[in-house]
Amino acid sequence: MKLNDLLTFLHDDSLLSLKNPTISSLEMDSREVKPGSLFICIKGYTVDGHDFAQKAVDQGAVAILAERNLDLDVPVIVVKDTKRSMAVLADIFYGQPTHSMHLIGVTGTNGKTTTTHIIEKIFNEAKKQTGLIGTMYIKIGDEQKEVKNTTPESLTLQKTFAEMKEQNVSHAIMEVSSHALHLGRIHGCDFNVAVFTNLTQDHLDYHKTMEAYKYAKGLLFAQLGNKFDHNDLKIAVLNEDEEASEEFKRMTSAKILTYGIDRPADIKAENIKMTSKGTMFQLVTPVGTRNVTIQMVGKFSVYNVLAAVSASLASSVDLDTIVTAIESMEGVRGRFELVDGGQDYTVIVDYAHTPDSLENVLKTVKQFAEGRIFCIVGCGGDRDKTKRPLMAKIAVTYSDEPVFTSDNPRSEDPQVILQEMEEGVAGNQYTSIISREEAISYAVKKAQKGDVILIAGKGHETYQIIGNKVFDFDDKEIALNAINTLNL
C-alpha cells in the first residue's frame, strides 16, 4: 500500500508526503522493523519510541509517524497523537477486518478469560470458525500464540484479526481489559456484542479510583455504535446483579440484554443446586427454559455461564446448541483446576488474584470441604498494593491454614509485599513462606484426608517473575511433584 493512500485516512491533507513509498508493514517496535516498514513512534511508560526512529530507518523503515519532527532521511509524518493515528492506520492497512466478522468483547474485573472460553465452546458447538484473544493466548482455530497483554495494542489487534480472516474465522471473542479501554487499544474494533461480567477492586495502581476504573470499563459500552442500524444490531450484555450495569445502560444506545441470578433479568439461573462436582440450575431465557448441569462449580461460574449464554443468544446461536456446549464444558486451565496426584485430599489451582475472586473461590471451597482449608496466596509486585491486606484478610477469614507467599514479585522486594499483606491480618494465625515452592510443599506435607489446598493467584501461568528474571514455575506441576515426593 502507498504511504499517501494510508495517510488520507488521517483526514489532514497537509500530512500527505512528497515522497510516496510503498508500505509493506506497520511497526511500533523498532526490533520488528523490516525494509518497507512504516515505523510508528510511541511514547511509552518506560522508553520513548522516538528514540528508536533512527534505528528503525537503519533497518529499512521507509517512513516514520511521530509526534515531533525528526531529522531523518525518510518522510516523517508528524501527528498530535501517534497511538490514536496508529489505530486508524492499522484498521485501514489490515482491511478493516472486524467490519466483516462477528466480534464479541468481554470486560469486567473477574471472569473474562473464563467467559470468553465458554463463548468459544458454544460457537464451536454451533460449527463456527472462532478466534480468541485474551490473557492466556491468541488462539486461531486450534493454533495458539503467546501474548504479553490480555488486550494487545491496536496494531497487534488488527493484524491478528486480519490473520483470523485469512483463516476463515467468522466469530472472534476477546477480553477487553480496562487498561486497553483507557489507552485506546480497541479503537477501530467493530464490536457486535459487548459483555460485562462484574466490577470489584483491582488495578487501582493504574486507575487510582474505583470511579475511574468503572468509567474505563464503561467505555466498551459507550463505544458500541451510536446509531440504530437495524441491519447491524449492537447488543450490550449486562449483569443485572451488578450496580455498574445501571450506568452502562445509560452510556450505550445499543440494545440491552441482561442476565442475573438475584434480580429479574432477561436470562436467568433459577433453582441453583451446587455439588462438589458441578452445578445444576434452570436456565430461563426469552426463547425457552432448560434444566442444565454444568461441570464448573460456584455461583461465580453460573454468572460466567449466564454471560456466555446471553452473548451467544445475542449472536443468534440456538438454545439447544448452547445447552449442549455448556454442559460439556470442562473448565478453563488454571481456573478452579483440580490437581490429581492420587492423594486423598483436594488440591485446586486457581487464578484468583483480586479480593473478590479470592473470596468467591474460598466461599465455594468452604461449601464442599470436608476437612481443613489451606489457602496459599501471594500478591503481584508492581500492581495494586491496596489489594494486599484485603486479600490476606480474606484468606484468614475463609481458610483454616492461610499461607502467604510470593506471586510475581517483579521489581518489588517479596518480603515487603508479604509485610503489606500481613498488615491486614494482625492478631490472626497465618504462616508466611517467601518461596512459593516451599509454601506449596508445606501445605502438601500437612494436608490430611478430606482437606483442601487452594493455590491461588497464578492459575495457568508457567513462570514466576522475580526482579527482571522469568523463572519456570507452574503451580500444578510443583504441587504434583510435592504430592509425589512427600505423600505417596
Ligand SMILES: CC(=O)N[C@H]1[C@@H](OP(=O)(O)OP(=O)(O)OC[C@H]2O[C@@H](n3ccc(=O)[nH]c3=O)[C@H](O)[C@@H]2O)O[C@H](CO)[C@@H](O)[C@@H]1O[C@H](C)C(=O)N[C@@H](C)C(=O)N[C@H](CCC(=O)O)C(=O)O
Ligand atoms: C503500562 C502498560 O500498559 N504498558 C504497556 C506499554 O508498555 P510501555 O509503555 O512500557 O512501552 P515501552 O517499553 O515504554 O515502549 C514504548 C515504545 O517504544 C518501542 N520500543 C521499545 C524498545 C525498543 O528497543 N524499540 C522500540 O521501538 C515499543 O515497542 C513501544 O512502541 O506498551 C507495551 C506494548 O504494547 C505493553 O506490552 C505494555 O504492557 C505491559 C507489559 C503491562 O504490564 N501492562 C499491563 C499494566 C496491562 O496492560 N494489563 C492489562 C490488563 C491485565 C488484566 O487484568 O487482564 C492488559 O490488557 O494486559
Ligand SMILES: Nc1ncnc2c1ncn2[C@@H]1O[C@H](COP(=O)(O)OP(=O)(O)OP(=O)(O)O)[C@@H](O)[C@H]1O
Ligand atoms: N464471575 C466471577 N466473579 C468473581 N470471580 C470470578 C468470576 N469468574 C472467575 N472468577 C475468579 O477469578 C479468577 C480469574 O478468572 P478469569 O481468568 O476468568 O478472569 P479475568 O477477568 O480474565 O482475569 P484477568 O483480568 O486477570 O485476565 C478465577 O480463577 C476465579 O477465581
Ligand SMILES: N[C@H](CCC[C@H](N)C(=O)O)C(=O)O
Ligand atoms: N492481569 C493481571 C494478572 C495478575 C496475575 C498475578 N499472578 C500477578 O502477577 O499479579 C495483572 O496483570 O494484574
Ligand SMILES: [Mg+2]
Ligand atoms: Mg483474563
